[in-house]
Amino acid sequence: MSVVKRKVILLVALSFAGLLVLSVLSMSSLVFGAKEASLWEVAASLNRLLLFGWPIGNYLPLPSCVDLSLDSILYYSRIPRTIVAVLIGSGLAASGAIMQAIARNPLVDPYISGVSSGAALGAALSLLTSWFTGVAQMISLPLAAFAGGLTAFTLTFLIYRASGETPLSFVLGGVIVGVAFTSLTTLLIVTSDKELHGVLFWVFGSVAYASWDNVWVLAPIIVSLTLACLLFARDLNVFLLGDEQAVQMGVNVKLFRRGMMVVAALMASSCVAFTGIIGFVGLVVPHIVRLALGSDHRLLLPLSSIFGANLLLAADIIARIAMKPIELPVGVITSFIGVPFFAYLLIRRGKRYGM
DSSP, X not given: OOHHHHHHHHHHHHHHHHHHHHHHHHHTGGGGSSSOOOHHHHHHHHHHXXXXXXXXXXXXXXXXXXXXXXXXXXIXXXXXXXXXXXXXXXXXXXXXXHHHHHHTOTTOOTTTTTHHHHHHHHHHHHHHHOSOOHHHHHHHHHHHHHHHHHHHHHHHHHHXXXXXXXXXXXXXXXXXXXXXXXXXXXXXHHHOOSOOHHHHHHHTOOXXXXXXXXXXXXXXXXXXXXXXXXXXXXXXXXXXXXXXXXXXXXXXXXXXXXXXXHHHHXXXXXXHHHHOOOOSHHHHHHHHHHHHHOSOHHHHHHHHHHHHXXXXXXXXXXXXXXXXXXXXXXXXXXXXXXXHHHHHHHHHHXXXXXX
């Protein structure tokens, strides 16, 4: 077995083990919450839910000493929150890897490219204008976020094309577009007569409001788009060689670039629609995986997805316990990680990318 294969197997094993441990910690964090519960009680509750589903009382006669309120909290709050964190981390990391390939620049992610800010504006419009409610809002929310995210990414790319197509122009274009869309979102929130706390918490990024409805919408989007990208992993590898090389190897550069732009924007925007702006996951994770395994997208995309899930789960756990009893937005934690990492990339690798 080659060194690369051994490294891949080790990283996959460690990442899945980490995901399992972090998921248990995330669901077991009731020990840190308002409702005191031992790890044994949490484990017993999870076991009942896995065996019988919810509501348990309809299927299983239980003694009066069994606390079904714990089962209810796990089912309605902790389990969907953990699943949503996994999906969001996976989606942001995968979309970041795709954007970095499209721009041929590892200093790009959904946050820096302006996609997150554009998606936030679209989602805020859907939330605050009350054009749709109930089930219709569950459908319109990701669509509005996708429209905003794709618009922002298109504007960033137009600035990039008009200013010489340098890596610096892409980053600066994303900053310009991101600031503009963030300002519009802030204006919309300030001029709205609705309750602001939940919206502001959402703008800063949080999985606190995760529900099973979010899971049912996000799961097919993130899973299907990630699998679709894996089908084009070879083309992404070829695309990194440059437009001329890609054309010679049979890749329709314009069509491929536009298609990948849509996929990356849809994936990132869907994440933003339900959890708000969570920055730097798409920057940090693909870069770490690239340092470990290289730029082969057949490995980069799936491992970035798993590592992204681990990172966001860990960040969410920290956000819940760092300033107990106050819960921080998870976007604050990822920013604390991402800002120094981005500064490091600029200092150490900026010159290589025309900075």
